[in-house]
Amino acid sequence: MKVTVIRPSELDGGLLQRWDEIVAADAALSSPYFAPEYTRAVAGVRDDVFVGVMREGPDVVGFFPFQRGRGGVGRPVGGPFTDCQGVIAAPGAQWSAEALVRGCGLSLWQFDHVVASQKQFRPWQRMLSCSPLIDLPDGFEAYAGTLRGAGSKQLQRLGQKQRRFEREVGPLRFEMHTQDAGILRQLLDWKSRQYLESGLVDAFRFP
Secondary structure (H helix, E strand, O other), X not given: OEEEEEOHHHOOHHHHXXXXXXXXXXXXXXXXXXXXXXXXXXXXXXXXXXXXXXXXXXXXXXXXXXXXXXXXXXEOOOXXXXXXXXXXXXXXXXXXXXXXXXXXXXXXXXXXXXXXXXHHHHHHOOOOOOOOOOOOOOOHHHHHHHHHHOOOOHHHHHHHHHHHHHHHOXXXXXXXOOOOHHHHHHHHHHHHHHXXXXXXXXXXXXX
């Protein structure tokens, strides 16, 4: 395997298409953190983001986005905000973590949320744990029915909280997407306050 390191801005149409194909072929890579758009968005505000392009002969078999720090220490793109980490590799691709890290010119790669299916990282894992998720392939109502059928009271409690909120504050509405920067700032302020009230480091302090 040969690794070529490029800037995210150098990902051309063919490479982006290949990246999307690899992600689509592996359910473990379905997180938005594995999308090329995420890496390019972070690269838009940082100058330490790179992508290792993995090739077997003429074929691109994978991508390894990373941030490079002092001493050649690599970290996942997006740092502490990235809850899914790893390599975007085609099914059946042969690669090793050590060769990949060396091929990217890194002395080491620090991770804390690598997907469990990437066995190449097993020698350096301290623990395995389950990640929470909401599985909605059949829509929300089917998901809600499954919860109710299992005896969960979660949705009932959520409904109670919603009704109380609407009585005390006002009606709720859902928007799939908004570009209102004021709403984003408000959300970040609330999250920073939650970090501090929980005795945690405010992740938004970091550049």
